[in-house]
Amino acid sequence: MTGLNPRQLEAVHYTAGPLLVLAGAGSGKTRVITRKIAHLIDQGGISPRHICALTFTNKAAREMRERVGSRIKGAETRGLTISTFHTLGLDMLRRHPERAGLRPRFSLLDAQDAEALIKEHLRHTKGGDAFSPAAIQHRISRWKNDLVDPAQAESLAEDDFEARLAGFYADYERSLRAYNAVDFDDLILGPARMLAEHPELRETWQGRIRYLLVDEYQDTNGAQYDLVRRLVGPRAAFTVVGDDDQSIYAWRGARPENLARLQTDYPHLKVIMLEQNYRSSATILGLANTLIANNPHVFEKRLWSEHGPGEPPRVLHCKDEGHEAEQVVSEILHLKFAEGADFGDIAILYRGNHQARPFEKALREHNVPYVLSGGTSFFARAEVKDLMAYLRLIANPQDDAAFLRIVNTPRREIGPTTLEKLANYAREREIHLLDACGEIGLGEHLSERQRERLHAFTALVSEHARRGETDPVGTMRALVETIDYAAWLRENASSQAVADRRYANITDLLDWLGALKKGELQEKTLAEMATLLTLMDVMERQDEDEGGDRVSLMTLHAAKGLEFPHVFLVGMEEELLPHRTSIEEETIEEERRLAYVGITRAQRTLTFTLTRRRKRYGEWVTSEPSRFLAELPKDQLRWDNARDETPENRKARGLSHLHALKGMLDVD
Numbered sequence: 001m002t003g004l005n006p007r008q009l010e011a012v013h014y015t016a017g018p019l020l021v022l023a024g025a026g027s028g029k030t031r032v033i034t035r036k037i038a039h040l041i042d043q044g045g046i047s048p049r050h051i052c053a054l055t056f057t058n059k060a061a062r063e064m065r066e067r068v069g070s071r072i073k074g075a076e077t078r079g080l081t082i083s084t085f086h087t088l089g090l091d092m093l094r095r096h097p098e099r100a101g102l103r104p105r106f107s108l109l110d111a112q113d114a115e116a117l118i119k120e121h122l123r124h125t126k127g128g129d130a131f132s133p134a135a136i137q138h139r140i141s142r143w144k145n146d147l148v149d150p151a152q153a154e155s156l157a158e159d160d161f162e163a164r165l166a167g168f169y170a171d172y173e174r175s176l177r178a179y180n181a182v183d184f185d186d187l188i189l190g191p192a193r194m195l196a197e198h199p200e201l202r203e204t205w206q207g208r209i210r211y212l213l214v215d216e217y218q219d220t221n222g223a224q225y226d227l228v229r230r231l232v233g234p235r236a237a238f239t240v241v242g243d244d245d246q247s248i249y250a251w252r253g254a255r256p257e258n259l260a261r262l263q264t265d266y267p268h269l270k271v272i273m274l275e276q277n278y279r280s281s282a283t284i285l286g287l288a289n290t291l292i293a294n295n296p297h298v299f300e301k302r303l304w305s306e307h308g309p310g311e312p313p314r315v316l317h318c319k320d321e322g323h324e325a326e327q328v329v330s331e332i333l334h335l336k337f338a339e340g341a342d343f344g345d346i347a348i349l350y351r352g353n354h355q356a357r358p359f360e361k362a363l364r365e366h367n368v369p370y371v372l373s374g375g376t377s378f379f380a381r382a383e384v385k386d387l388m389a390y391l392r393l394i395a396n397p398q399d400d401a402a403f404l405r406i407v408n409t410p411r412r413e414i415g416p417t418t419l420e421k422l423a424n425y426a427r428e429r430e431i432h433l434l435d436a437c438g439e440i441g442l443g444e445h446l447s448e449r450q451r452e453r454l455h456a457f458t459a460l461v462s463e464h465a466r467r468g469e470t471d472p473v474g475t476m477r478a479l480v481e482t483i484d485y486a487a488w489l490r491e492n493a494s495s496q497a498v499a500d501r502r503y504a505n506i507t508d509l510l511d512w513l514g515a516l517k518k519g520e521l522q523e524k525t526l527a528e529m530a531t532l533l534t535l536m537d538v539m540e541r542q543d544e545d546e547g548g549d550r551v552s553l554m555t556l557h558a559a560k561g562l563e564f565p566h567v568f569l570v571g572m573e574e575e576l577l578p579h580r581t582s583i584e585e586e587t588i589e590e591e592r593r594l595a596y597v598g599i600t601r602a603q604r605t606l607t608f609t610l611t612r613r614r615k616r617y618g619e620w621v622t623s624e625p626s627r628f629l630a631e632l633p634k635d636q637l638r639w640d641n642a643r644d645e646t647p648e649n650r651k652a653r654g655l656s657h658l659h660a661l662k663g664m665l666d667v668d
């Protein structure tokens with residue numbers, strides 16, 4: 001066990017009871033987890049099948065798997081579980097769906113689907129348009145994360161408004177049950193309840209997971225806390241690591257006080273603090289420490305580094321967002337060609353996804369390869385998902401999830417109550433939704449008008465299914481016309497430009513289908529094509545995070561746990577970071593933690609950027625430097641007035657890169 005300091009070593013070796021490792025950024029918490037997994041397998045005599053490590057993002061899980069894989073041989077890790085909370089939850093539900101009141105092959109609603117469902121409920125409720133679907137969804141999510149069911153929500157309601165929200169929650173849950181579907185929060189809540197209600201299931205899982213490890217523990221919510229507690233049981237064989245200063249998911253129900261709660265729930269809890277930072281230069285670490293000292297602290301932590309001061313962090317004050325992007329790309333080219341950095345060593349971090357666009361544009365213009373994580377990939381776009389759902393249902397009438405997605409897209413006045421009755425009818429008879437639409441027996445449950453609307457929908461699907469046999473792509477094109485999808489996009493977009501962009505995605509998809517059909521999918525039937533496309537969809541999503549020598553673009557939230565030699569923290573302005581809503585709601589401390597997370601991702605160089613003015617809703621607005629910049633020690637920062645980008649110096653820069661390139665070639 002080399003490469004561990006005495007405290008880390010103690011944490012790795014300690015298996016006598018529950019353990020909390022509480023420490024600041026870059027102190028080797030994640031390293032403790034990966035080394036401990038190896039130690040438990042190699043020396044602890046625990047079979048990998050009985051070890052489970054949990055994180056929050058797929059990226060973090062993948063990285064942890066790689067780190068463990070490099071310590072021990074593949075064969076010895078067989079059966080080891082390293083996954084996100086949500087993947088583990090999904091696995092538990094799939095193994096025992098009936099225990100969670102589900103039937104096998106249940107569907108998973110993403111946030112978009114869930115919001116659409118709520119919207120439909122609101123449309124069919126008197127006075128429903130006074131409510132925001134997104135706000136209701138957020139409230140429901142918070143209830144679920146706090147293990148509150150609709151009945152409890154209703155009895156806890158303090159006023160009419162809350163009671164109405166609880167009512168929407170009940171409607172929403174009823175629909176989910178009827179559709180045999182779960183949402184993302186159910187992936188945690190379902191398993192937690194299942195374990196609470198079924199002792200024999202608890203025993204099974206406690207027998208299976210003999211040792212549990214959790215990274216980024218400060219971001220667990222109430223349901224996750226409960227799930228962990230029930231999984232470890234009275235043996236309490238677990239190690240969790242976390243940093244209260246990096247708690248950035250309070251808005252999604254995370255409870256950093258879960259760290260303190262552990263001490264109450266497990267009186268024998270051992271706590272180990274780590275204090276050496278191995279990641280950042282001393283100056284960068286100093287900035288981070290100074291900033292976070294402005295927040296109140298539950299646990300006092302010190303963090304020091306053996307690294308030298310390194311390069312002074314810089315602040316680039318730019319004219320506007322276009323200039324900001326140009327400046328950052330110019331710095332990136334300099335790092336690459338003059339300093340020999342890899343693109344993969346560089347990250348651009350920002351507060352919100354919408355800030356990525358100018359950077360993407362500038363990177364593309366300069367042919368700099370980049371990977372955007374967390375953004376919406378092509379296949380995750382609503383319009384693409386809609387059309388894919390049509391294709392899936394036409395190819396496979398049994399695809400209930402596809403049915404639910406499009407039965408009312410575009411709107412056919414088929415409301416949630418109708419669908420609920422239809423779904424209940426289908427479930428009792430064990431048939432699929434599309435088949436159920438044509439059943440005579442439905443007459444008892446639905447009015448003539450409602451049945452006619454369902455019939456019209458099934459007729460549309462079967463008509464296109466017939467034509468799709470011979471000409472799948474032509475059929476899909478015709479379908480887009482028949483349902484007047486363009487009009488639907490126009491009705492739902494904030495502007496014509498947005499609608500046009502969405503329609504362009506549909507055209508892209510159709511063109512792509514056409515090209516596939518001419519090439520590799522020539523011989524395929526519609527059904528085979530649909531399966532293949534679904535697979536491609538999954539693959540593209542995996543691809544998204546593939547390595548390669550590319551600059552990373554991501555939000556501060558997505559950057560948690562990661563590290564990069566060179567970090568650009570962009571948009572250091574009031575109303576961006578701290579975010580406008582957090583200024584209004586006075587949740588500045590969480591924004592400060594976000595800035596702390598950003599700064600502590602950097603190993604060697606850190607560059608802040610901000611603009612003098614920025615376009616907001618089409619108008620130029622003067623921007624104000626972030627208060628967090630003012631909180632940093634002035635003498636540790638180098639403020640540069642970013643150069644104006646003239647054609648001359650752009651050319652000069654190009655030339656200097658050419659020189660640098662040539663220099664590199666000469667050396668080789």
Ligand SMILES: Nc1ncnc2c1ncn2[C@@H]1O[C@H](COP(=O)(O)OP(=O)(O)OP(=O)(O)O)[C@@H](O)[C@H]1O
Pocket residue numbers: 003004005008023024025026027028029030031032243246277278279560561562563600
């Ligand atoms: N004892 C050590 N000796 C040398 N390098 C170390 C040691 N411990 C950790 N490191 C390195 O320091 C860096 C930070 O470690 P790690 O990512 O585990 O920190 P962390 O506490 O999980 O950070 P974060 O809070 O950002 O998640 C990594 O590059 C890791 O390999």
Ligand SMILES: [Mg+2]
Pocket residue numbers: 029030031215561
């Ligand atoms: Mg970590």
